[in-house]
Amino acid sequence: MSVPVENYFLLSSFMFLCGLLGVMFRRNLIMVLMSIELMLNAVNIIFVAASRQLGQVDGQVMVLFVITVAACEAAVGLAMVIALFRRYGTVNTDFLRLLRG
Amino acid sequence: MFSFPVFDSAFYLVAAPVLILVAGSLVALMQSVFKPISGQGAVELVTTGSIAAALLAGLAMPGSLQDFVAGALLSGALSRFGVILILAVALVVCLMMREHHIAKAFFRGEVASIFLMLLSGMLVMVASDDVVTLFVGLELASIGLYVVLGYIQPNRRSQEGAIKYFILGSVGAAILLFGFALLYAACGTLRLSEMVAALPAVANHGWAQLGGMLVLAGIGFKMALVPFHMWAPDAYESAPTGITAFMATTVKVMVLVVALRMFTAAAVSMDDVWQPGFIVLAALSMIVGNVMALVQTNLKRMLAYSSIAHSGYMAVAIVALSAAGATLPVRAILFYLLTYVIVSLGAFGVLMALETAENDQLTVDDLSGLSKKSPWVALALTVFMFSFGGMPPTAGFIGKFFVFNAALNNHLYGLVVVGVIGSSISLFYYLRLVVRMYMGESAGAPFGAIRPVSRIFSVNSGVMAFAVIATILLGTVLPGVAMERLNRAATEVARK
Amino acid sequence: MEWFNSHILSILTFFPLLVSAAIFLVPGENFARTAALGGSILTFLFSLHVWHYFDPASAKLQFVESYIWMQEFGVRAIFGIDGISLLLVMLTTALMPLVLLSLWNSHYKHLRQYIGLIMALQTGMIGALVAVDLVFFYVFWEAMLIPMYFIIGIWGGARRIYATTKFILYTVVGSLLMLAAAIALYLNYYRQTGIYSTSLLDLYSVSLDPRTQMWMFAAFALAFAIKVPMWPFHTWLPDAHVEAPTAGSVILAGVLLKMGTYGFLRFAIPLFPLALQTFAPVLIFLGIVGIIYGALTAWVQKDAKKLVAYSSVSHLGFVVIGSVAILADGTLSSEGLTGALYQMINHGVSTGALFLLVGVIYERRHTRMLADFGGLASVMPWFAVMLIVATLGSVGLPGTGGFVGEFLILLGTFQASPLAGVLAATGVLLGAIYMLTLCRQILFGPVKHEENKSLKDLTPIEFAYLAPLAILVIVMGIFPDFFLNKTRASIDHLARNYKSYSLGVEGH
Amino acid sequence: MIWWMILFPLIGAALNGLVFRKAPKAASHAIAVAAMLASFVCAALTFKQFMEAGGQAQVIRGFPWISAGGFSAPFNLILDRLSGLMILIVTGIGSLIHIYAGGYMHEEERTSRFFSYLNLFVFMMLLLVLGDNMLVMFVGWEGVGLCSYLLIGYWFQDDANAAAGMKAFIVNRIGDIGFLLGIFLTFKHFGTVSFSELRDMIGSGALDAVKLGAVGWITLCLFIGACGKSAQLPLYVWLPDAMAGPTPVSALIHAATMVTAGIYMMTRVNFLYFLSPGTMQVVAVVGGLTAFFAATIALVQNDIKKVLAYSTVSQLGYMVMACGVGAFDAGVFHLLTHACFKALLFLGAGSVIVAMHHKQDMQEMGGLRKYMPVTHGVFLVGVLAIIGFPGLSGFFSKDEILWKTFVGGGPLMWGLGAVTAGMTSFYMVRLLCLTFYGPNRSDHHTREHLHETPALMWAPLVVLALLSAGVGYLGVPEVLGGHNLFHHYLDPVMMVPQQAAEHWAFMAEHHSHSLEIGLMAGSVGIMFVASGLAVALYSRGPAAVLSGLQSRFKGAYDMLSNKYYVDEIYDAWIVQPLRDMSAFLWGIIDVVVIDGIVNGVGQLCALAGGLASFRMTGSVHRHGMVLVMGLVVLLVVLVT
């Protein structure tokens, strides 16, 4: 008897929550990016758990793609952070106040 | 269990637009490296050429429903509709870009390459029945957009917009993915059509419901429905106007096609989740979008809020999807989308025609007295505003007519009333532009003059003229014909 | 000829639009003036053709044309005319040449565009009157607003933007709700028959439960009430009129307002007869309030145009109560309906003339304040004659068209509800009060202002566009039957059968 | 013929008003007079034919005018003895006044407008009297009102004249509403508004209770109309002001013809009035009170035309009272005689006014007899006629009214009438004395230019004087050995319906001649006493005792000379409150409340947008929070 799959889901949702909170409350752009990674990872847990539960590997395939995407996202995101840092001299989001209203 | 994909001619026929774009992007990439072929003209040629070629291929796509590579690639009328519309927009935008002050920066090898790749991502997403492909395509498009939005000619504003869009967009994607994960867990499949077929059996299960709602939120995010709309104004405002035009239209096309695949057939089984969800989102969007647009002075930002409101109208029709066998809501959405795309292109085209490198954030004040400086441009913008506002005899009216039609057919009286109120509010700010153009004195733009539109024979003028004519025709003689043409795409997804 | 006869209504509708397009495309003000005047006269001749060949004995729709527009939704472009719309079409086509004549010597900026918009507006107005399909009608109904919006907004007075925005927003709010109700109605028809159709000919047969009818009637009535305008939805009117240029005011008062009352006759009443039973007292109440309120407020106005604008509120109150007078046997009062229709025409003529007259003195003095005038009868005798005739038409002196209309309305209302009749009759008195006040302040008394002493009397052109209206005011009072004969069958049909209304098609 | 009769004045009006607007005075006068004479000739011929044909009422078909639903009002004319008489009065006296007006308007630069209005008036008056249905009558009814309005305000450069015209029109309109409501009621209950059909309907059978009740209302409503036009309480206020118009107008419109329209109309529908004794009582009382009330005011007026105006109101009250007691024929008879002598008086006064250079205050006159002998002579005839000097026309008609009042209304009503007659004698003689006798009180300049008017003016006066003297012999009562021709002439017009026959039976009863003669003697006595008093007080200018009396009874005198403050009361209690309310409706309800709501909604939207926009500081975190909040709420509310 293995662990009920919904426990994985709960864990995943907790991780997702952590990611969301990070996005909502961290001012540091790099932290925000990490939070996003966290969220994607959280989703991956569900895919793997469900895939096993369902007797498939499609979920795992999906995870591989998500990891790819996450990597790309992180790379581009970090590049943008660097570019932003060059211009603003900071990565604090509080300074991004030009667009509003 | 493992079915090896067959790459026959039929496959290539369907995949051709994507492949052509990828090929084009590779060539463009080369151009960014090799000086001799990196001239602006050459890049223009490659970009425009490959989009045009892809468009031709898209036109040649079969309209019959058929899937390839285990559903990862899907032909059919709806796919075709999306592919053609997206490519047409891309082509028009590329052509308009040539006359824009940003042309030099845009037609660089690497930018063009990214543009073509993200375009291919959109096509992939539109022509797919598979969550994996869909997600990859979505990310391809999104990441590409983040970049072209902010870094063609980076400045503070565009960078800020890009990073904000990036953060919120990634969160949105994560939410969508979360939803798909739960649906996967509940339905046991990653193919949209199978998922949709399996949903009724598990409709009451928490996973399906949560997953459905999360997917709805994700889609709502990409459609820029309130309260998931926050990215849109910033992104629209900060992007070069050509990219704004591109984004404002293609993203909606892309997402709505997916939404139709998702929600149409499954709608009934998930009615108690999706219907109220969309009702809330639609109502909020129509109200908030219009009210917020009321106080904007930056034109692009105003149009962003207005596009939020328009998404709300389309969402109204989505709510109405659950009627059995009714292709009307689907067609209403497609028609509305079509008119929205045409009119938006026209409106942003006007902005592109007017702005200069020094003054690329036009405000309402900049339009003062436009009717005297450039009467035809003013006339075109007026037609677009009336169409956005839903006044006959423009396409915008017919669009609203169909949407209300679909909604009332489903007894969504409250939503229609909200829509009516929203429309009335919207007319105020649309007409404000008209007032400025025709009824205000030319106050002299505070930040440098707008560009005088002298060339009649330019792409910009052509696009404006085309959009005006199309808007009027779709509002007068053509709607019947158009709706018939959309029928095929609609029956494809309508619940049997 | 055969072809002409069978396409006359679409020609009538779209010919002005063609002229408008030509005016926009061909530069030169002289061309614009000539083309517009010629075009509008030709349109008038077309409408005379319709008038001539119209069969007064039939209550059916005549000169019907039907084109497929949106096949599967049953939306068709149906043109048709019956006795009710015929008179209004005639009013529109007859007013237009006069309005354009009033612009003959004017010095507006962008006169070409102005004239072009007026011609486009004509298409909208005629189209709304001859459209027999709900959606088709709606398109014209809304499209009509756009030229008017520009006419007020561009060529209007100081507060034109406020006025024109108010005008269009007010109207659109109402009509969008009407659109929603129209769609709901059409879907109901579909549910009952399985056929999509927005043709009025079909929709008249929808049977709805009273509750649904109430809602739909409310939506339709709101749209029409705003357009009429009925109290308390009238506040856009004074602003629009005051700010609008003369021609705009004339068209607005002369024709546009009639669209609201026409809407009641064509749509709200026959489509939702059950709801009418409930709402008729409300409408009559609002109508009476409008009559008295409009008259009283008109009385204290200092601006001539505003006075005339409020007088419109009062006059159209009459039209509304005449339209919804339900007799004891449940039918509508035929007299009331006739009077309402006739009063629409008469109001178009006399109020149109009044606005033109105010325009005449405005052009000379650039003010409309009553206090700035006085004693003009001695310096502008012909002007005085015209103003008095128009005033008499407006106050409903017997022998003018206004009397026939008001009398029949009051007669019908009185039969339906004596109390309402009595209250409404006070409008006759109040009308005299404010109109004579207007006359007295402009025409009589000593010439107080030095500038007024040298004012020129009517020019030949001014005379040319005012005289037909003045003559019409009187002719309509003396030979009303000439006009009423054409409309009798239709009105009686509506009055008797509005509960199960249907419109046949002549020759089918 | 009859159509030509109607059309001639219209043609004259059109020629003068539209075609020959700049014609010289003589030409416009000639046109107008020609039109009138032609019309008079036609009228006379028509009347002759009519009487030769037996004098039976006939309907002359015109053209279909208004017809809608069940309602139809063709443009038909009715020619019966009543209207036959009226067309003679209108065209006959009208012609004389037209002739006279040429002299009166001599000082004007142009008169085409004046004669155009005057001709138009005659046209409208003819329509009024000839209309076969209420609607055609109403056309004339309001048409004469219009002409009256235009003519009162003829000298519109003076604001007061324009105001007086407007007042006349508007007060008349109040009555007209009554008339209209009467028409509506008639149509509602009888389905027709044609007099001849109505008469047939009533004559052919008894009415049920509902219809009978309706008749009460109809007659009451119509009487309101009559009150307006015939200047009865409380709507008489316009008539004294109407004297602002040129004097021929006062003579024609405000004495001889238009103001009698109410009496005419009631007579026209006498069968309805007979059916509702209740209304009749109201009519009689209102008439009597008006007669009395106006006479009291006339006692102290100093403006020569004002005196005549109140006198007219008073005399109209007499006629109405006669109608109220069922003596329609007596009313119409008085109408006839009054038309003659009041026209005469007005025109005479007009001559005086012309001679006095448009001064109308009698205190500045006096002793004009020697300057204007002819005018004095005819004026004397007129005064004697109106005070009922035996042998002159007023004597016959007034005494018939008083007698019938006594019979039908009782001694009280008779007393009212007799006292009024006394007052009439007093103020008329006072007027005569102040104007023509005693020392001349005018200033030097005026006195130098005093002279008799030209023949163009006095000739019609002479004709009228003859009429005033003689026309009474048409109605010599039987008690004086006459045959009361007039009574018999009008007999076919009167119809007492069966249902009401019992109530009006007394009219046919024979009354003692001695009573009648006694009453007659009484009234003549009163006349002599009052006249004597007036002569005593005024024959040498206002007697010294008068100022003492005035200060002694200051309250009463002020009350009377200010016409009981009726105008002031109307203004303060009705006009001003209405105007204040209108200002409130516009200034507060319209501008503040309704527009406030409308604009407020718009501003609220903008405010909401501004607020929301302000709250969005552009922080990406805040965006994220909104997003997450939305998501969480959606999930929690809709899923669980």
Added chain:
Amino acid sequence: MDALYAIPQLMFYLLAGLVAISSLMVVTSRNPVTSAIFLVLDLFFVAALYAKLDAHFTAAIQVLVYAGAIVVLFVFVIMLLNLKPDALRGIRFSVGEAVVLLVTLIGFVIIGAELASPVPEGLPAGPLSVAAIEEAGGNTHVLAMRMFTSFLWPFEIASILILLAIVACVMVARKEKPESGKHNLKAGAGR
């Protein structure tokens, strides 16, 4: 209860706890470097979970790509930017934010309750049970077979995605020629 069966369960709860704690640490650490380290830990524990779920290849990729590449990238950038203290500020709460936090937490508790539903009935068991996978050649083999047949198209697209990412990174992070921001004269003009 059989102890043998309890072991995987214990394993799970242990790992889950670690994942949760490290996730929390990632978002709450004041210093980005600390966060990054916790992120690595987190990803490792997740990989362990994958392994426990018999997704060995996925677990391996997780470690390789995430811990090996992505987090290194993060750390690298953190170091590169040499963030000043102001960027290191931790979490601030205003009242509004506290409310948002509270609502989110409560919301997720409710959502969690919904998530904890048992596996829906009637779902067809897929053909690839753990045993079947073993039989078919192991997790990696099966995964590869699946990936390169049914998911070939997205796989190819993913390659384009990576290409795009590369180009994008180059383009975005490239040092610009001296400030070209003067373009936008209106920049800073606010909304």
